[in-house]
Amino acid sequence: MPHPNHAHDTGYKLLFSHPEMVRDLLTGYLGGKWLQQADFNTLERVNASYVSETERQRHDDMVWRLRVGQQWVWVYLLLEFQSEPDPWMALRMMVYVGLLSQHLVKEGELQDGQLPNIVPIVLYNGAAPWKSATDVADSYGPSLPGLEPYRPRLLYHLVDEVRLKLHPLADVRNLAEALFKLERSRTPADIAQVLGALGQLLQGEAMQPLRRTISVWVRMLLRRKAPRANIDEIDTINDLLEGSAMLEQTIERWFDEATMKGLKQGLQQGLQQGLQQGLEQGVQRGVQQGVHQGYAKALALQLRLRFGAVPQWVDTRLAQASEEQLMDWMARILSASSLSELFGEAGHGDLI
Numbered sequence: 001m002p003h004p005n006h007a008h009d010t011g012y013k014l015l016f017s018h019p020e021m022v023r024d025l026l027t028g029y030l031g032g033k034w035l036q037q038a039d040f041n042t043l044e045r046v047n048a049s050y051v052s053e054t055e056r057q058r059h060d061d062m063v064w065r066l067r068v069g070q071q072w073v074w075v076y077l078l079l080e081f082q083s084e085p086d087p088w089m090a091l092r093m094m095v096y097v098g099l100l101s102q103h104l105v106k107e108g109e110l111q112d113g114q115l116p117n118i119v120p121i122v123l124y125n126g127a128a129p130w131k132s133a134t135d136v137a138d139s140y141g142p143s144l145p146g147l148e149p150y151r152p153r154l155l156y157h158l159v160d161e162v163r164l165k166l167h168p169l170a171d172v173r174n175l176a177e178a179l180f181k182l183e184r185s186r187t188p189a190d191i192a193q194v195l196g197a198l199g200q201l202l203q204g205e206a207m208q209p210l211r212r213t214i215s216v217w218v219r220m221l222l223r224r225k226a227p228r229a230n231i232d233e234i235d236t237i238n239d240l241l242e243g244s245a246m247l248e249q250t251i252e253r254w255f256d257e258a259t260m261k262g263l264k265q266g267l268q269q270g271l272q273q274g275l276q277q278g279l280e281q282g283v284q285r286g287v288q289q290g291v292h293q294g295y296a297k298a299l300a301l302q303l304r305l306r307f308g309a310v311p312q313w314v315d316t317r318l319a320q321a322s323e324e325q326l327m328d329w330m331a332r333i334l335s336a337s338s339l340s341e342l343f344g345e346a347g348h349g350d351l352i
Contacts, residue, residue: 011217012079012123013062015179018210019043022064022077024174029159030121034068042067046074063100065116072109073117076100078156080124083309090136093120093156120156125183127307127339130160162338172197175210182221186306186334191222199241215240224308295326302333310339317343 015021023040043066064075076096080086101115109116124130133139136154143151161180172178178198185191195218202211218240296318303310318326329342336342 011220012081014213015217016062016077016079016123017045018213019045019064020207020210021175021179022062022075024176025077025121025123025159026075028174028176029164030119030157034073037068038073039067061096068117071111071116073119074100074104076118076120078120078122080122080126082124082126083311084128085124085126085130085132087132088139089122090133090139090154090156093122094136094152094154096120097154120154121159122156123159123161125161125308127162127309128311129163129340130158134158172201175201182218184337195241199239202241211241292323292326295323295330296321299326299330299333302330303339306333307339314339314343 016025019040023043026038027035043064046063046065061079062077064077065072066075067073076093078093078096080089086092097118097120100118104110104115134156137151140151161183164180166177166181166184172181172194175198178194178201181194182191182198185194198214201207202214300310300315300318303314321329332342
């Protein structure tokens with residue numbers, strides 16, 4: 001199902017409508033000798049309104065092109081914001097690339113009578129690891145004898161944002177890495193540090209449009225990471241990309257407010273439910289259940305603040321966990337880089 005935070009999706013669409021972001025995504029996370037010959041000054045977004053009504057394109061798919069030597073290379077960028085990977089992504093990509101190819105033939109965008117190179121890329125930021133096929137051939141069952149040559153082939157390049165191995169230093173190598181580091185930031189200090197590095201990258205008149213877009217996105221990010229805090233004052237901060245100590249202290253206060261409000265609400269809801277059950281089953285047992293439910297609700301809230309939308313198996317784990325286990329997860333939530341690391345991937349497969 002689609003990611004519940006539509007503003008998050010829209011924010012990414014705005015970011016990757018800038019050629020500088022697409023350039024740094026390609027150079028930082030795709031690779032290949034062809035990039036050494038690429039002229040990124042020619043990078044331009046292409047109108048992708050060619051998709052038919054029966055295969056209506058998602059609003060957050062993008063098509064770009066750039067010159068590599070004497071040829072154009074086309075980049076099909078799909079932004080995937082789902083809590084669970086799409087098992088048929090390879091098939092979808094085959095359809096989309098086919099439609100794009102058909103459009104290029106119609107428009108005469110050919111090289112010596114042949115189609116240009118097309119690079120399909122999926123940018124995914126869901127909590128669950130991506131295990132879907134990246135080659136459409138793996139979506140089909142075993143071939144009968146003699147039919148293997150007819151098996152469709154199409155690869156797409158996956159950028160699994162949550163599980164990328166990012167540069168460990170405080171500086172950021174490019175704009176795409178800064179974006180991913182902000183998404184995975186664990187503390188206010190981490191956020192302020194990356195914002196300061198971003199500010200250094202976005203110097204000069206040519207970078208001002210992207211700087212404004214990133215500032216808007218950072219405001220959405222902070223509201224998403226600390227939705228229960230009183231952060232209306234965020235709109236009074238002129239430049240979020242300074243990374244100053246004062247900004248770090250302000251963000252830390254927002255996070256503290258969000259944490260306390262979340263814990264208070266979770267404990268209150270749990271205790272209320274427990275007391276109601278206590279009237280029916282006995283006060284002592286009801287209060288114990290209420291405290292347990294309070295911890296579970298508080299932890300569930302913290303998980304959503306930390307990782308965004310979470311799959312169903314997480315709620316199941318929380319409901320079945322002991323109080324001691326809940327406390328252990330609460331202690332480790334800030335140090336875990338993913339849900340799989342926090343809960344142990346091998347231990348929840350039967351609950352997915």
